[in-house]
Amino acid sequence: xxxxxxxxxxxxxxxxxxxxxxxxxxxxxxxxxxxxxxxxxxxxxxxxxxxxxxxxxxxxxxxxxxxxxxxxxxxxxxxxxxxxxxxxxxxxxxxxxxxxxxxxxxxxxxxxxxxxxxxxxxxxxx
Amino acid sequence: xxxxxxxxxxxxxxxxxxxxxxxxxxxxxxxxxxxxxxxxxxxxxxxxxxxxxxxxxxxxxxxxxxxxxxxxxxxxxxxxxxxxxxxxxxxxxxxxxxxxxxxxxxxxxxxxxxxxxxxxxxxxxxxxxxxxxxxxxxxxxxxxxxxxxxxxxxxxxxxxxxx
Numbered sequence: 266x267x268x269x270x271x272x273x274x275x276x277x278x279x280x281x282x283x284x285x286x287x288x289x290x291x292x293x294x295x296x297x298x299x300x301x302x303x304x305x306x307x308x309x310x311x312x313x314x315x316x317x318x319x320x321x322x323x324x325x326x327x328x329x330x331x332x333x334x335x336x337x338x339x340x341x342x343x344x345x346x347x348x349x350x351x352x353x354x355x356x357x358x359x360x361x362x363x364x365x366x367x368x369x370x371x372x373x374x375x376x377x378x379x380x381x382x383x384x385x386x387x388x389x390x391x
Numbered sequence: 392x393x394x395x396x397x398x399x400x401x402x403x404x405x406x407x408x409x410x411x412x413x414x415x416x417x418x419x420x421x422x423x424x425x426x427x428x429x430x431x432x433x434x435x436x437x438x439x440x441x442x443x444x445x446x447x448x449x450x451x452x453x454x455x456x457x458x459x460x461x462x463x464x465x466x467x468x469x470x471x472x473x474x475x476x477x478x479x480x481x482x483x484x485x486x487x488x489x490x491x492x493x494x495x496x497x498x499x500x501x502x503x504x505x506x507x508x509x510x511x512x513x514x515x516x517x518x519x520x521x522x523x524x525x526x527x528x529x530x531x532x533x534x535x536x537x538x539x540x541x542x543x544x545x546x547x548x549x550x551x552x553x554x
Contacts, residue, residue, distance in 0.1 A: 266516050266520075266521065267394075268394065268395040268396065268397070268398050268520070268524070269398070270400060271516060271520065271521060271524040272398065272399075272524060272527075272528075274515075275514075275524060275525065275528040276528075279528065283513075285512070285513045285529070286532055301483075307426075307542070307543055307548075309542055309546060310539075328517055346479075350402075352515075382407060
């Protein structure tokens with residue numbers, strides 16, 4: 266197994282497999298409704314909704330950097346506010362995260378061998 | 392460094408600094424606070440990742456004694472720990488084990504990385520490289536927990552700028 270295959274397997278387990286730490290991210294997100302997702306638990310903390318959008322941004326960013334190593338998401342894309350807090354918007358944003366993960370898996374499988382030998386000289390802020 | 396270890400090494404080096412950033416400003420008293428019922432404290436998480444890095448260093452061929460092990464050994468949960476290491480002790484232990492681990496990972500050969508181990512973790516690959524991959528993700532998972540605790544303990548987000 267290559268390093269890329271091992272790391273990808275860990276990320277898949279953490280997303281929707283059976284990770285060592287308990288429920289997967291997808292399972293946890295699936296238990297949260299729109300009202301809970303929009304609720305801030307503590308002052309200064311992010312809402313679950315913002316964390317889902319944050320995840321989408323940072324799953325998407327390395328994919329975009331495969332084509333454009335200088336790509337950086339806009340400042341507002343780091344922890345964005347949802348465009349609305351409806352049930353439909355929450356479902357959309359959760360589905361979007363899952364879709365971005367699947368694109369990442371597919372693209373990663375195709376390009377892992379090539380990318381594994383690129384220098385790690387672009388480290389973004391997450 | 393061999394290609395199968397290089398990305399793990401890069402993450403470990405990054406996490407070494409990020410864990411320091413996550414507990415920056417967390418003093419001995421704050422480190423014992425448990426903001427959520429049943430959740431672990433920053434002291435417990437820091438001690439836990441220090442212990443895990445000692446195991447990683449051992450797997451990578453550079454075992455070293457864990458100076459805070461006497462506080463934690465034989466305790467099954469946070470509630471059983473009665474005496475805690477200071478944050479200064481944990482920072483020192485973190486620096487020592489991280490340096491040993493990073494050097495050991497840099498020196499791994501293809502043959503050693505592929506060698507099966509006797510460890511039984513919930514992963515399909517129990518080679519040295521597989522175990523190091525598992526614990527690199529484990530390291531990152533607990534770093535995330537520490538950074539979330541940090542917000543309630545010191546009121547500021549973890550910095551990604553490594554000193």
